Amino acid sequence: MNEMTELAGICTSDLTRSAGLGTGPVSCEPYRSPEYFEREREQLFKRAWLTVGRIEQVPEKGSFFTKTIEIWNTPIVVVRTSDDKVQAFYNVCPHRGNQVVLEERGRASRFMCNYHNWVFRNDGRLFGIPDEANFFDVDKKACGLRPIATEVWEGWIFINHQAVPEVGLTEFLGEFGRRFSGISWENTETSLYFEAHLDANWKVLADAFSETYHIPSIHPATIGKTFASQVNPHSRPLDALFWGPHRQFSTFGNPEYAPPEDAMVEKMAYANRDTGNVLGAADTAGMSRYLDHPAINPKQSRYWALDIAVAFPTLHINLSPGGFWSHRFWPISVNRTRWEAEFHVPRPTTAHECLQQELYVARIAEILLEDVTNTERTQRGIEARAFDTMQLQDGEVQIRHNLHHVDRWVNAASVSEALNG
Amino acid sequence: MSGHSEGLLPPGFEDLLEFVPHWVGSTAQERWDIRARSSMDDIRRFYTVMLARSEAILAHVGQFPLDALPEPVLRLFRLQLALAQAAMAVELHRQPRAINSPFPHSVRIVRTAEPTA
Ligand code: FES
Numbered sequence: 183m184n185e186m187t188e189l190a191g192i193c194t195s196d197l198t199r200s201a202g203l204g205t206g207p208v209s210c211e212p213y214r215s216p217e218y219f220e221r222e223r224e225q226l227f228k229r230a231w232l233t234v235g236r237i238e239q240v241p242e243k244g245s246f247f248t249k250t251i252e253i254w255n256t257p258i259v260v261v262r263t264s265d266d267k268v269q270a271f272y273n274v275c276p277h278r279g280n281q282v283v284l285e286e287r288g289r290a291s292r293f294m295c296n297y298h299n300w301v302f303r304n305d306g307r308l309f310g311i312p313d314e315a316n317f318f319d320v321d322k323k324a325c326g327l328r329p330i331a332t333e334v335w336e337g338w339i340f341i342n343h344q345a346v347p348e349v350g351l352t353e354f355l356g357e358f359g360r361r362f363s364g365i366s367w368e369n370t371e372t373s374l375y376f377e378a379h380l381d382a383n384w385k386v387l388a389d390a391f392s393e394t395y396h397i398p399s400i401h402p403a404t405i406g407k408t409f410a411s412q413v414n415p416h417s418r419p420l421d422a423l424f425w426g427p428h429r430q431f432s433t434f435g436n437p438e439y440a441p442p443e444d445a446m447v448e449k450m451a452y453a454n455r456d457t458g459n460v461l462g463a464a465d466t467a468g469m470s471r472y473l474d475h476p477a478i479n480p481k482q483s484r485y486w487a488l489d490i491a492v493a494f495p496t497l498h499i500n501l502s503p504g505g506f507w508s509h510r511f512w513p514i515s516v517n518r519t520r521w522e523a524e525f526h527v528p529r530p531t532t533a534h535e536c537l538q539q540e541l542y543v544a545r546i547a548e549i550l551l552e553d554v555t556n557t558e559r560t561q562r563g564i565e566a567r568a569f570d571t572m573q574l575q576d577g578e579v580q581i582r583h584n585l586h587h588v589d590r591w592v593n594a595a596s597v598s599e600a601l602n603g
Numbered sequence: 604m605s606g607h608s609e610g611l612l613p614p615g616f617e618d619l620l621e622f623v624p625h626w627v628g629s630t631a632q633e634r635w636d637i638r639a640r641s642s643m644d645d646i647r648r649f650y651t652v653m654l655a656r657s658e659a660i661l662a663h664v665g666q667f668p669l670d671a672l673p674e675p676v677l678r679l680f681r682l683q684l685a686l687a688q689a690a691m692a693v694e695l696h697r698q699p700r701a702i703n704s705p706f707p708h709s710v711r712i713v714r715t716a717e718p719t720a
C-alpha cells in the first residue's frame with residue numbers, strides 16, 4: 183500500500199466541504215478591524231455563554247473567586263452560596279460602585295465592601311448598611327449584589343451577559359453538550375495553570391490551538407515527533423465533527439514515538455510510566471473510565487493523540503490519554519488577549535512523581551511558549567495589510583468553522599438566529 | 604564554596620553546593636526563568652553532574668514526607684527539579700531557550716500541583 187492510500191485510511195478527508203463550509207480564502211478583517219471587534223463584543227461576547235472556570239474552584243458553601251471579564255469591562259465574583267448554588271455576581275457595590283470582594287479567592291458567609299462597610303450575604307442579598315438611619319428610604323431589596331446569569335455544564339461554570347439570556351446553556355450547547363456529558367473528568371481538583379497577555383486578536387490565539395499542521399514546524403524539538411510520522415508527515419487530523427458553532431477535532435499521534443536515545447532525563451523520569459503518551463502526566467489505570475466515554479477517540483483509531491472539544495466561542499477542552507486540559511481566550515481589544523491554560527493533573531505523592539511532573543510542566547511550558555509567542559508575529563503580519571485574505575487547507579477547518587460562526591453571531595438579530603439561522 | 608555553605612545541603616551532597624546559589628528556585632516559574640537566563644555551558648555542566656546524582660537525591664528525599672522537607676533537603680530537591688528545566692535545553696532545544704521564542708515574554712506558570720512549592 184503506498185503512503186497516500188494508507189493515510190487516506192487513517193485520516194478522514196474533505197472535512198471542510200463535508201461541514202458545508204466554503205473553500206476559498208478567508209478575510210483578514212475580523213482579525214484587525216476595530217469595528218468588527220466592537221460588533222463581536224456586543225453581538226457575540228455579550229450574548230453567548232462564556233466559561234469562567236470549574237466548580238472545583240468553589241468546593242464548599244461560601245467558596246468564591248473573583249475575575250475580571252475584560253470584554254464586558256466587568257469585575258465579577260463567582261460564589262457557591264450557603265444554599266449550595268453556584269452563582270456569579272457583578273463585583274460592584276450598589277452604594278457607590280466600589281469593588282466589594284478584593285481577594286482572588288477564599289471562603290466567606292458574607293462580603294463587606296471596604297469603602298463604607300456595606301455587608302452582603304454570599305447569595306448577594308444586602309445584609310446591613312452602617313448608619314442606615316441617615317439614608318433616605320433605601321430599598322434594601324434592590325440593593326443586593328447584581329446577579330449574572332450562571333449555569334453549570336459538566337462542572338464548567340458558564341456566565342451570560344444578558345440579564346435574561348435569550349437561550350439557556352443546554353440549548354446553547356445543543357448536541358455538543360449531550361455528546362460530551364457524563365465524562366469521568368479526571369484530576370479536577372489539581373491543575374497546572376498558565377497565563378499570558380498577548381498582542382494578538384483572540385482568534386489568532388484560538389487558531390494557534392485549532393490545527394496540527396503547524397506542529398512539525400513550530401514544535402520540531404518538543405512534540406514534532408509525537409504528532410507526525412512518516413505516514414502522516416504534515417500531521418493531518420484524524421477527523422472533525424461539527425454541531426452548530428461547537429465542534430470536535432481528533433488529532434493524529436505517532437504510535438511509534440519513543441524518547442530519543444540521548445534524552446536521559448526524559449527516560450529516567452518515565453522509566454516506570456505505563457501511559458503511551460509522552461504528554462500524559464498520569465498513569466493509565468485510573469484513566470480507563472474516562473477514556474471509555476464514546477465521545478473520546480470516536481473513530482477508535484490506534485493513531486489517536488487527543489481530541490479538541492470546542493464549546494464556542496472560547497473554551498477549548500483537550501482530551502488526551504493522560505487527562506484533560508483547557509484553553510480559554512479572553513479578548514481585551516482587537517489586538518490584545520489574555521490566554522489561560524489549565525492542565526488537570528494528579529498531585530504527585532513521591533519525589534519521583536514530582537520530578538516526572540516537573541518535566542511535564544517544563545515541556546508544556548516550552549510548547550505553549552512556542553505557540554503563543556508566535557501569535558504576536560502573526561498579528562503584526564495581519565495588521566501590515568500586505569494581504570486581505572488568508573489561505574486555509576482542509577486540516578485548518580476549525581479556523582474556517584470558527585470564523586463562519588463568529589460572523590453569523592455578529593450579524594444575527596437574535597441568538598436563536600445565530601444558532602439556527 | 605567556603606564554610607558559609609555548610610549545612611545548605613544534607614551531608615553527602617557537598618559536591619552539589621556550587622550549584623545552590625544559581626540553580627535553586629522555589630517554583631516551576633522561577634526554575635524556568637533561571638534556565639532561560641543561563642548559558643549553555645552552565646546548563647550542560649549542571650545537567651551532567653545532576654543526572655549522575657539523581658538516583659541518590661531521589662532516594663534521600665524519599666525518606667521524608669514531601670510536605671515537611673527539612674530546609675537542606677528541600678534545597679536539594681529543588682536542585683533536582685531544576686534538572687527538568689536543564690533537560691529542555693540539553694535534550695530538546697540544544698540551546699538555552701526554545702528556537703524562535705522571544706525572551707523575556709509574558710507566559711507565566713502561575714500554579715502547579717507541586718506539594719513543596
Ligand atoms: S461603595 Fe461600597 S460601601 Fe460605599
Ligand SMILES: [Fe+2]
Pocket residue numbers: 390396397400401549553
Ligand atoms: Fe502548537
